[in-house]
Amino acid sequence: MSDILSDPTFTEIRPRLVRLAYRMLGSVADAEDVVQDAYLRWLVTDRDAVRQPAALLRTIVTRLCLNELKSARRRRETYIGPWLPEPIVEADEMESIDDMTLPLMMVLERLSPLERAAFLLHDVFGIGFDDIADALNRDTAACRKLASRARDHIQSARPRFPVTKEHGLEIAAAFFMASRNGDLDSLRSLLRADVMACTDGGGKVPASLHPLIGIAQVMARHAALARAFIESPSSLVRYVVIDGLPGFVSIEGGGIVQTTALQIEEEKIVGIFITRNPDKLRHIGSV
Structure with a gap:
């Protein structure tokens, strides 16, 4: 180096x-x-x-x-269970200056490698299609089509009503307190009916093997966690922005470090993305 x-x-x-x-x-x-x-x-x-x-x-x-x-x-x-991109928090070296959020990165996973490259180079990094054609060893017209197809897939994942950083972190704080204190009524009030929760443990630590879809599943899971927190409390490390989403770093039972990122639309949480796989948290640094 x-x-x-x-x-x-x-x-x-x-x-x-x-x-x-x-x-x-x-x-x-x-x-x-x-x-x-x-x-x-x-x-x-x-x-x-x-x-x-x-x-x-x-x-x-x-x-x-x-x-x-x-x-x-x-x-x-x-891979065992859901796969999430490694979380990048705002204070890390790669502090984001683009509008790529974690949900958008997950959509990128469904694109072909060439579509992904063309979209990122043009729409995110502002590279012209002639230069992209050189990088991908394709002609310019083909690269335009690759980026256009990617854009069509990604459009639905872009936030329609993004919240400010400050307000997003306020909601993250409310979510942390309600979920850890067992205040299920307050927790329910933060969630949209079609909320989805996804936890990446990679088979290394306890984690749900499938995404939880809908408020009933998510609330049932948090009701069980609330009981577990009585025996093994969760402690907050800090509130942060994670891949463009408000969230927090915490230490859970057994000393497991995890990040939680929240996708918020119209004042409600629609996505909960939890990373617990220790292999994906090494770059977070000392907590």
Whole structure:
């Protein structure tokens, strides 16, 4: 890593490359590995002959990500329980400056790798289609179609009535207090009827193996958790923004660290995304 710090060109571009790789792969560790691999390739490039270093490095990272997605998707076929992207909290290195939220990243998982790349490069990172065509080794018209198809899939996942950061964190605080104190009436008042809760434990820690759909299932689960919290209390670490959504980091029974992100529409919680898999929380840092 010291070599990277000695190359000012790569140092300047690196955060954007890591964000691109993370948006492509949904994994911080894999994103870091891809960018490190891109740097090694950059080292053996005739850099004096490169007129647009950022474009070349984007191309390298994009192609490495496309290769990585093939094996990543095979791994996810055998993943235990729901899979969620690794949570990025606002204070982390990859603090988001785009409008990609966790639900949008989950929709990206259903796109083809090329659709995903074309959409991210154009709609999120503002790259022109001629440059995208070079990166994907496709013609410009084909890249436009890839991005258009992706946009059609993603449109329904964009928040129609986004809340402000401050108000979102207020709702997150109310959710934490009601769910941990067993105030089920207050908790129910925060949830929309079609709320969905998804927990990623990866088979490493206790977690629901299937998403909970609807307020009845979600409330039944929290009623059971309320009883468990009496014996093993949950403690709040901090309220944060997680992949564009308000939420919090907490320590649960057995010392399990978890992140909870809340999708909110029209003042109600419509999505609860909980990550408990310890392999996905290493980058969160000391709690």
